[in-house]
Amino acid sequence: MNRQIILAKRPAGVVDDTTTTLVEAPRPTCGPGQALIKVAMLSIDPTIRTWMNDAPGYLPPIGIGDVIRSSGAGVVVESNSARYNVGDIVYGMTNWQEWVCADDQNKFTVLPIGLGLDLATVMNVLGVTGITAYFGLIDVGKFHEGDVVVVSGAAGATGSVVGQIAKVRGARRVVGIAGGPEKCAEVIEKYGFDECLDYRTPHLARRLHEACPEGIDVYFDNVGGEILDAALSNIAMRGRIVLCGAISQYNEMDTARGVSNTSMLIMRRASMEGFIVLDFAARFAEAQMELARMVHAGSLVHREHLVVGLENAPDALNLLFTGGNHGKTLVVVDEDVQLG
Amino acid sequence: MNRQIILAKRPAGVVDDTTTTLVEAPRPTCGPGQALIKVAMLSIDPTIRTWMNDAPGYLPPIGIGDVIRSSGAGVVVESNSARYNVGDIVYGMTNWQEWVCADDQNKFTVLPIGLGLDLATVMNVLGVTGITAYFGLIDVGKFHEGDVVVVSGAAGATGSVVGQIAKVRGARRVVGIAGGPEKCAEVIEKYGFDECLDYRTPHLARRLHEACPEGIDVYFDNVGGEILDAALSNIAMRGRIVLCGAISQYNEMDTARGVSNTSMLIMRRASMEGFIVLDFAARFAEAQMELARMVHAGSLVHREHLVVGLENAPDALNLLFTGGNHGKTLVVVDEDVQLG
Numbered sequence: 131m132n133r134q135i136i137l138a139k140r141p142a143g144v145v146d147d148t149t150t151t152l153v154e155a156p157r158p159t160c161g162p163g164q165a166l167i168k169v170a171m172l173s174i175d176p177t178i179r180t181w182m183n184d185a186p187g188y189l190p191p192i193g194i195g196d197v198i199r200s201s202g203a204g205v206v207v208e209s210n211s212a213r214y215n216v217g218d219i220v221y222g223m224t225n226w227q228e229w230v231c232a233d234d235q236n237k238f239t240v241l242p243i244g245l246g247l248d249l250a251t252v253m254n255v256l257g258v259t260g261i262t263a264y265f266g267l268i269d270v271g272k273f274h275e276g277d278v279v280v281v282s283g284a285a286g287a288t289g290s291v292v293g294q295i296a297k298v299r300g301a302r303r304v305v306g307i308a309g310g311p312e313k314c315a316e317v318i319e320k321y322g323f324d325e326c327l328d329y330r331t332p333h334l335a336r337r338l339h340e341a342c343p344e345g346i347d348v349y350f351d352n353v354g355g356e357i358l359d360a361a362l363s364n365i366a367m368r369g370r371i372v373l374c375g376a377i378s379q380y381n382e383m384d385t386a387r388g389v390s391n392t393s394m395l396i397m398r399r400a401s402m403e404g405f406i407v408l409d410f411a412a413r414f415a416e417a418q419m420e421l422a423r424m425v426h427a428g429s430l431v432h433r434e435h436l437v438v439g440l441e442n443a444p445d446a447l448n449l450l451f452t453g454g455n456h457g458k459t460l461v462v463v464d465e466d467v468q469l470g
Numbered sequence: 471m472n473r474q475i476i477l478a479k480r481p482a483g484v485v486d487d488t489t490t491t492l493v494e495a496p497r498p499t500c501g502p503g504q505a506l507i508k509v510a511m512l513s514i515d516p517t518i519r520t521w522m523n524d525a526p527g528y529l530p531p532i533g534i535g536d537v538i539r540s541s542g543a544g545v546v547v548e549s550n551s552a553r554y555n556v557g558d559i560v561y562g563m564t565n566w567q568e569w570v571c572a573d574d575q576n577k578f579t580v581l582p583i584g585l586g587l588d589l590a591t592v593m594n595v596l597g598v599t600g601i602t603a604y605f606g607l608i609d610v611g612k613f614h615e616g617d618v619v620v621v622s623g624a625a626g627a628t629g630s631v632v633g634q635i636a637k638v639r640g641a642r643r644v645v646g647i648a649g650g651p652e653k654c655a656e657v658i659e660k661y662g663f664d665e666c667l668d669y670r671t672p673h674l675a676r677r678l679h680e681a682c683p684e685g686i687d688v689y690f691d692n693v694g695g696e697i698l699d700a701a702l703s704n705i706a707m708r709g710r711i712v713l714c715g716a717i718s719q720y721n722e723m724d725t726a727r728g729v730s731n732t733s734m735l736i737m738r739r740a741s742m743e744g745f746i747v748l749d750f751a752a753r754f755a756e757a758q759m760e761l762a763r764m765v766h767a768g769s770l771v772h773r774e775h776l777v778v779g780l781e782n783a784p785d786a787l788n789l790l791f792t793g794g795n796h797g798k799t800l801v802v803v804d805e806d807v808q809l810g
Contacts, residue, residue, distance in 0.1 A: 188737050354732065373736050390728030392694065396713050396744030397528050404736030 170467030254458035263291035264417035275300035283352030285313035287458035362391035433457030510807030594798035603631035604757035615640035623692030625653035627798035702731035773797025
């Protein structure tokens with residue numbers, strides 16, 4: 131059988147018991163050109179929550195009754211395709227289920243073995259999370275040596291990597307924004323940021339000004355809303371704001387407060403640009419090489435938050451919004467699958 | 471004597487009788503390296519209102535008791551500087567007064583004569599207004615032939631020029647946004663836009679979608695707020711939003727509603743960038759050549775709204791916010807000065 135988690139009802143705010151249902155479907159059989167994949171691990175990303183809304187997005191909404199869309203990794207157990215060999219560890223859109231077929235419509239990437247990295251590390255640092263940090267900072271943010279960089283969600287999977295890449299590449303100053311003193315301590319001590327501001331205490335805009343008196347050259351935004359506004363009011367002349375996500379807004383699409391300080395973009399001749407990491411698909415290897423090198427050099431500290439059991443995937447998703455996760459959140463569906 | 475309008479009190483909303491005072495000061499005498507200019511015409515721009523606030527900006531606020539800062543044109547009547555000859559018609563920061571000294575701190579540009587254009591036309595089309603339209607569309611907006619262009623404040627001095635440049639350069643479709651049926655008719659009939667939407671009637675976002683079903687490639691924003699939000703929700707993949715001004719927000723700095731749809735920048739991989747035309751000072755001649763050529767070719771229709779009398783400058787400024795002006799607003803201080 132194939133256990134699957136399907137969308138039962140569109141959530142109004144956070145995902146709850148009525149949002150998804152665990153069902154059993156027959157294990158898929160693979161036709162010509164297809165390969166059967168046993169799912170090992172799911173990547174839990176904030177964007178999954180946006181796909182549950184009936185709203186325009188960069189991909190269509192998940193249909194009611196459809197398996198929750200998600201990237202993940204697994205092992206090829208049967209192959210009728212020259213692309214995949216039995217035993218390959220592959221990465222792609224597994225969705226929230228135990229078995230999936232790869233074919234020309236749903237292509238998977240064979241994960242690199244022999245790098246000395248385990249599956250969770252690869253799914254974090256060499257997966258969408260790390261690659262997003264890399265292209266967001268370097269390409270969209272046009273980072274240059276000597277820049278002052280501010281990152282929100284700095285204790286998070288993407289944010290922590292952004293700050294570390296900026297340090298390695300010679301940022302003048304890297305300041306994180308995170309929720310609570312524990313996360314802020316982690317951002318400085320574990321991830322090596324120069325400073326971290328707790329957004330839960332008042333006067334963030336003023337504290338950002340004190341932390342970056344000459345302004346922010348690159349602001350990497352993972353959260354939107356009030357924190358984005360505080361960064362806008364401190365943007366440097368010709369500063370760049372990278373919009374990676376707006377996690378503060380995803381659960382409250384109708385009441386999202388938006389931002390008030392866009393006129394600072396005029397005053398400071400600054401720009402704000404959004405991106406989706408899939409746009410860089412042709413260049414993923416470039417980022418992965420750089421990130422793998424940093425891990426081996428010890429200049430990229432990473433942390434994974436493993437949740438065991440497919441049935442716990444909805445709770446794992448909610449962790450991203452409550453801040454209850456520590457590092458990249460992954461759901462272990464099959465513990466036996468490991469990278470060679 | 472030198473009649474001057476000074477800032478008496480910072481305005482809370484619109485400029486009223488208590489905001490400015492008309493005073494008489496002695497006519498300035500010009501020392502070595504200076505030239506005395508008799509002011510002929512003032513350029514009335516929305517940015518003047520922002521300088522009256524005690525808020526950070528691209529220039530410091532106007533001080534209480536200082537003459538209102540403004541660009542304008544005049545004639546050189548005395549010169550102790552090799553830069554200026556008596557009789558030159560010059561353009562620069564005249565401020566709201568009858569006489570001003572040019573020197574190394576306050577430099578003026580000698581206006582081109584012999585182009586067959588009168589002073590009001592030059593101050594509109596070849597002045598900050600037209601130049602802003604040109605660099606905003608071409609450089610900041612990265613306009614390409616075939617783009618769908620939307621312009622707010624389309625009946626205004628800058629907006630009307632933006633649309634006409636876009637048409638001449640081969641836009642697929644140029645849609646204006648303006649206030650009321652009369653202005654909308656003018657935008658289509660006089661300035662040659664393909665369509666114009668009245669923002670005072672409901673459902674602007676939906677009507678923008680109907681007008682631009684494939685999305686907006688370049689949105690030139692003169693107003694901010696709700697109209698910017700409607701454009702954000704219709705931005706095309708890799709669309710560019712040019713922030714030129716936020717006139718809807720200038721009189722209500724504290725209550726400005728800002729924008730809610732910034733997450734569309736992520737969904738559509740779009741960008742939003744602000745600029746100040748002074749950044750392009752080194753390239754003004756490029757824009758002026760192109761704009762003068764368009765005027766002579768009959769492909770740039772322009773309109774000036776002349777208000778006679780220095781004492782009426784505050785009322786002229788308010789016209790920009792009530793929409794009572796038709797075309798570029800200029801205050802005539804001395805009717806006798808004309809371009810040769």
